[in-house]
Amino acid sequence: MENGNQKFVDVYEKFSALMSQNSGMSTRKKVLLAEASDSSSQDETTTNEYKAFHHGLNYTDIAELTPWSSVTIKKKMDVLVALTDDHPYKIHNDEFKKLGRGWTFTRTAVYKFFDFYQILMSHSxxxxxxxxxxxxxxxxxxxxxxxxxxxxxxxxxxxxxxxxxxxxxxxxxxxxxxxxxxxxxxxxxxxxxxxxxxxxxxxxxxxxxxxxxxxxxxxxxxxxxxxxxxxxxxxxxxxxxxxxxxxxxxxxxxxxxxxxxxxxxxxxxxxxxxxxxxxxxxxxxxxxxxxxxxxxxxxxxxxxxxxxxxxxxxxxxxxxxxxxxxxxxxxxxxxxxxxxxxxxxxxxxxxxxxxxxxxxxxxxxxxxxxxxxxxxxxxxxxxxxxxxxxxxxxxxxxxxxxxxxxxxxxxxxxxxxxxxxxxxxxxxxxxxxx
The missing domain is CATH 3.40.50.300 (P-loop containing nucleotide triphosphate hydrolases)
Incomplete structure (x- = not known):
């Protein structure tokens, strides 16, 4: 294995170069940040909601992990959203949200999607x-x-x-x-x-x-x-x-x-x-x-x-x-x-x-x-x-x-x-x- 300290130096140099190109903030992250700061005192539910969607994925993100296009991902997601509430793979309303100009899904929803369509199986x-x-x-x-x-x-x-x-x-x-x-x-x-x-x-x-x-x-x-x-x-x-x-x-x-x-x-x-x-x-x-x-x-x-x-x-x-x-x-x-x-x-x-x-x-x-x-x-x-x-x-x-x-x-x-x-x-x- 490569020496850990040398790996750190390599990564440090890599990120230092990349950061000069990374000055913007995505629209959905701006929306999340604005929502999180709407109230000066946030309860646990609000905080966890922010965190869940902060780590969420949109159609393009999911498409990069699958063999399908973002358009196909949307159609397949719609199938899970339309399932009855008692279905184990139902994507519920609190598991997706419109942020900026697109929809973001929590990882709970994304994992349901993967399991329903039997792709990207878990490590276990x-x-x-x-x-x-x-x-x-x-x-x-x-x-x-x-x-x-x-x-x-x-x-x-x-x-x-x-x-x-x-x-x-x-x-x-x-x-x-x-x-x-x-x-x-x-x-x-x-x-x-x-x-x-x-x-x-x-x-x-x-x-x-x-x-x-x-x-x-x-x-x-x-x-x-x-x-x-x-x-x-x-x-x-x-x-x-x-x-x-x-x-x-x-x-x-x-x-x-x-x-x-x-x-x-x-x-x-x-x-x-x-x-x-x-x-x-x-x-x-x-x-x-x-x-x-x-x-x-x-x-x-x-x-x-x-x-x-x-x-x-x-x-x-x-x-x-x-x-x-x-x-x-x-x-x-x-x-x-x-x-x-x-x-x-x-x-x-x-x-x-x-x-x-x-x-x-x-x-x-x-x-x-x-x-x-x-x-x-x-x-x-x-x-x-x-x-x-x-x-x-x-x-x-x-x-x-x-x-x-x-x-x-x-x-x-x-x-x-x-x-x-x-x-x-x-x-x-x-x-x-x-």
């Missing part, structure tokens, strides 16, 4: 029997960009329309930051008592009756799957991206897991995989885990479940020292934990908040890669760019930001994320153990 359809890759984004140092990496990798994967990946994003950080991006209507646990977090599922709250009913392990696994889909998995503005949210109350899991380990029971490390992921691993192509900045049982469950580990780190001496300690602790954890069910394919370091003009940042990255060896050296870095902060203020990722003055930086950040995801795909989907 093309690879039957393949189970989800489990990407754990973890570092026990706070403020290194774990949530930025996890959320943006998840959205990047979900937006790959030619692959049609089904992606699940699990929040294991009791702070619950991912709710801010994808499920901000779930403000606090008391407002969402019917919503189960991964910690709730691991503690088997509300599951006793199913354990009594199950007559076999296979039946119990099926009960777990149904329970998780009914009580924990939440929709987002992208139909193929789901979430399991976290709440501050999830720290209760740590207390109960610590109690088990004090009497020599190391099986809590297996809880996330055995009780949450295994029942649903056939339903997703990628499961991405965002962890908290602590060395605790919640974080251990993610380490045990992972088939790939991404370790975000900033090019700062204190953060790099803490990251080195985290990496050095991994062999001891796996030695004491039960044998893993699924093998780990990759463990890589991703530098975040990198100032490309700061020679110290370059030196820190070089020295860290040398000290850790090729096993952990990885991927293009994530630049220090205000666009991530701007997106967060809007409860969005950079993929939802409208075109503007910072478009060059946005595209450079997107290019870095593209290469991170590309490397994950290459290693994990080709079963390359690094």
């Amino acid at each position: 359809m093309l690879n039957p029997g393949r189970i989800a890759e489990i990407i754990n984004v973890e570092n026990h140092k706070g403020g290194v960009g774990k949530t930025i990496i996890a959320s943006h990798v998840a959205v990047n994967m979900a937006l790959k329309i030619s692959k049609r990946y089904n992606v699940l994003l699990i929040d294991l950080d009791p702070q619950g930051s991912l709710r801010h991006f994808f499920n901000s209507d779930l403000a606090k646990k008391s407002d969402s008592d019917e919503i189960y977090s991964a910690a709730d599922i691991m503690l088997e709250y509300g599951f006793d009756v199913y354990k009594e009913m199950a007559e076999s392990e296979a039946e119990l696994l099926e009960y777990r799957r149904d329970f998780i889909f009914a009580n924990a998995i939440k929709d987002t503005y992208l139909s193929n991206l789901k979430t399991i949210v976290a709440f501050p109350e999830d720290i209760e899991y740590n207390a109960k897991a610590w109690a088990r380990t004090l009497v020599g029971d190391m099986t809590p490390a297996t809880d996330l995989y055995e009780r949450v992921i295994k029942p649903i691993e056939n339903d997703f192509d990628f499961i991405i885990i965002d962890t908290g900045p602590h060395q605790d049982p919640l974080a251990w469950t993610a380490l045990w479940a992972q088939t790939a580990l991404i370790i975000p780190c900033t090019p700062k001496p204190l953060d790099m020292h803490s990251t080195s300690n985290f990496i050095e602790s991994l062999p001891k954890f796996f030695k004491n934990a039960p044998p893993k069910t699924r093998p780990e394919k990759m463990s890589k370091l991703v530098f975040t908040l990198v100032d490309g003009t700061n020679p110290k940042h370059s030196d820190y990255r070089t020295k860290t890669n040398m000290n850790l060896g090729s096993k952990y050296s990885f991927m293009p870095f994530i630049p220090e760019a205000r666009c991530f902060e701007n997106a967060s203020k809007q409860s969005s990722t950079i993929y939802e930001l409208p075109p503007g003055k910072s478009q060059t930086y946005i595209n450079i950040c997107k290019a870095s994320l593209d290469h991170i995801v590309s490397d994950i795909e290459y290693i994990c989907l080709n079963d390359i153990n690094e």
Whole structure:
């Protein structure tokens, strides 16, 4: 594989050249932006509607993915719009919208179109029997960009329309930051008592009756799957991206897991995989885990479940020292934990908040890669760019930001994320153990 840093340099130069030609904003994006700013206080429905249509496709976009012309696409779309409301492939009124001079369809509508006409099959359809890759984004140092990496990798994967990946994003950080991006209507646990977090599922709250009913392990696994889909998995503005949210109350899991380990029971490390992921691993192509900045049982469950580990780190001496300690602790954890069910394919370091003009940042990255060896050296870095902060203020990722003055930086950040995801795909989907 090509060196990640060199790929980043190549992409940086490419986008810098392209940006000088990309000063305009499409008519439909202008309409969306105007609608989104009609009210100074937008509710969750309005925000998600904006995001859904921001990532929507028009007739021309869809035609580029099919063997048909845009005129033919329109005729075929009309067939689905005219279906009865109870038809599974019916395109409903809230799934298409006139923006500017043309019609835009949400990706939910587009995927119905693909399935109805049996074109552009999803990754899971093309690879039957393949189970989800489990990407754990973890570092026990706070403020290194774990949530930025996890959320943006998840959205990047979900937006790959030619692959049609089904992606699940699990929040294991009791702070619950991912709710801010994808499920901000779930403000606090008391407002969402019917919503189960991964910690709730691991503690088997509300599951006793199913354990009594199950007559076999296979039946119990099926009960777990149904329970998780009914009580924990939440929709987002992208139909193929789901979430399991976290709440501050999830720290209760740590207390109960610590109690088990004090009497020599190391099986809590297996809880996330055995009780949450295994029942649903056939339903997703990628499961991405965002962890908290602590060395605790919640974080251990993610380490045990992972088939790939991404370790975000900033090019700062204190953060790099803490990251080195985290990496050095991994062999001891796996030695004491039960044998893993699924093998780990990759463990890589991703530098975040990198100032490309700061020679110290370059030196820190070089020295860290040398000290850790090729096993952990990885991927293009994530630049220090205000666009991530701007997106967060809007409860969005950079993929939802409208075109503007910072478009060059946005595209450079997107290019870095593209290469991170590309490397994950290459290693994990080709079963390359690094």
